[in-house]
Structures are given as structure tokens and as C-alpha cells.
Amino acid sequence: MAKIVSVHSFRGGTGKSNTTSNLATTIASYGNRVGIVDTDIQSPGVHALFGLDEEKIDYALNDYLWGNCAIKEAAYDVSQILQTEQGRAAAPNSALYLVPSSIKATEIAQILNEGYDVELLNDGFQELIHSLKLDYLFIDTHPGINEETLLSIAMSHILVLILRPDTQDYQGTAVAIDIARELEVPNMLLVVNKVLTKFDFEALRQKIQKAYNVPVAGVFPLCEEMVELASSDIFCLQYPKHPWTQEINKVAGQILS
Numbered sequence: 001m002a003k004i005v006s007v008h009s010f011r012g013g014t015g016k017s018n019t020t021s022n023l024a025t026t027i028a029s030y031g032n033r034v035g036i037v038d039t040d041i042q043s044p045g046v047h048a049l050f051g052l053d054e055e056k057i058d059y060a061l062n063d064y065l066w067g068n069c070a071i072k073e074a075a076y077d078v079s080q081i082l083q084t085e086q087g088r089a090a091a092p093n094s095a096l097y098l099v100p101s102s103i104k105a106t107e108i109a110q111i112l113n114e115g116y117d118v119e120l121l122n123d124g125f126q127e128l129i130h131s132l133k134l135d136y137l138f139i140d141t142h143p144g145i146n147e148e149t150l151l152s153i154a155m156s157h158i159l160v161l162i163l164r165p166d167t168q169d170y171q172g173t174a175v176a177i178d179i180a181r182e183l184e185v186p187n188m189l190l191v192v193n194k195v196l197t198k199f200d201f202e203a204l205r206q207k208i209q210k211a212y213n214v215p216v217a218g219v220f221p222l223c224e225e226m227v228e229l230a231s232s233d234i235f236c237l238q239y240p241k242h243p244w245t246q247e248i249n250k251v252a253g254q255i256l257s
Contacts, residue, residue: 002129004137005255006156010172012043012143014162015193018226020140021049022236022245023160024096026252029082031091032135035075035128037061037099039121039152040142041111044101048231050078052100060102064124065116071124072131074099081234097132118147122155136255144172145179154183158255160217162191165204170211177212189217189254197221218251220244 007020020036028034038046041062047053059074075097082090102108129137139152153159159180163169173190180188192208195201201219209216223244229235236245 002134002137003157003255004125004129004139004155005158005160006139006141006152007160007162008141008149008153008176009143009162009169010145010176011169014143014164014169015220015226016143016162017045017140018049018231018235019160019162019191019193019220019248020138021046021234022248023252023255024136024138025082025234026236026248027136027256028079028094028096029090030252030256031093033093033095033097033133034136034138035097035099035132035134036138036140037125037128038101038140039148040140041101041148042108042142044103044108045231046098046140047100047103049234050076050081050098051233052076052078052098054103057100057102060107061099061124062102062107062111064099065111065120071099071127075128075132076100081237095132097128097134099128118151121148121151125155145176150179150183153180153185156185158187158189159185160189160191160251160255161214162193163208164194165192165196165199174212177214188214189251190214191217191251192219194222195219215254217254218247220247 009016024034024036038044059069063069064071064074078098079096141149163173205216205219236248
């Protein structure tokens, strides 16, 4: 049975989309069939990391939610990104699919004004898993707590919560953890991102793990290379030996275990 992995943060700007994309890419490269759905409909961004622009997107998640297409028609095969000179070759049977949200201003405005039937997301996730024979489905959520986020969290086998070493993030993450526990999410992992290199990473890991009683799967440095890449590519493929990529591999290992 496929595992549904929701990646969430209570506040924006945590690096959620980058983390989702790199985790999904890493897990796909081990020989898994992986899908990503960008449910951050109000501010979509995952498409940029995979080089999908407006001209290449015939159907998006929005079209499925409005009944204009089947969910599979909005899924783009981005497996070619796994073949890179910098990184290791992907294992046989590796496959990676992306369902982007629309980046058209009029369609974002329509979602904000009219909304959609959130229950269709559940049907779409299940149909995507079945039709593409997925091993893992990653859901990139909208920050904060809303109806679609609650649905995604409730459906998850694993919830990855991303936070920065920031007081507002600490407080918001506590709320998200409480909600996930009420929804009886089977597994939760914390990821601490954008940590200054002068910090004691292990001490920070222990502090956060103790405070929330949730495993800290990874502590990621704030790095210039990530800023320079500017969400134009998948970091772990461009910098396979970077400490950030090594930490992604550790988190991916815990999702796979």
C-alpha cells in the first residue's frame, strides 16, 4: 500500500516546497514510484523546481477540482530530472510525477473567491495512487491550518512538520502537533530548517525533540548555495555531497524505514 506523506509548516517561508521536492526526488531515485501534489493553491511553487512553466501546464490541480479533467491528466512525468551528471544515477523503476497548482492569477483568484469541494482531494489522491501505481505520494500543503490542510494531515501515514529556530515557528508547530495528535496521524517527524551554522545542531535537535516529544528527523543549515539556486532546480541533484543533501538523505531514510 502506498504511503501518503504530508509536508507541512504552520508559517510560510520555512522552505517547505524545497524540502518536499528534494525528499520526493531522493526517495524516487531509490527505485520508487513517487507522486507530488502541490495543494498550496493560493501560492503554488513546486512547479518551479521541476522546470514547469505556464506554457507546459495544460491541466493543473485546479482543473481537476473544477471537474475539467481527471487527476491523472494533471500529473506530469518529471522522471527525467533524476538523470543528472552531478548526482548518482537513479535506480531502475524510479518514477516521479508532479501535479502542480495553477500559476495563473485569474485561476488563483477564482479559487480564493469560489472555493472548491475539499472532499475531491481525497478522491484525487486515491485515484492518483491507483492510476500511477505509486509507492509514495507527497502532499505539499498550504501553511497554517485550513480545511484542505486538515484533510491532508488526516489522510497521512507520515506527517513531516518543518520549522525554523524561531519563537513564532515554535508556537505554531505546537499547535500543528496538537491537531495531528487529535487526528491520530500514525507517524510524525520534525525538520528544523535554515539553522545558522554557528548553532550547536545536536543541542538544538535534542531541545526541540524534548519539547515536542516528536523525533527530529533532520536539522538543515542555512546555506548560500540554496539561495543562489533560487528554487530553479532540485538541490540534492545539483549538490549531491553538500551537508544539506546528506541531511535530506537521512530524513528520506526515516520515511522509507
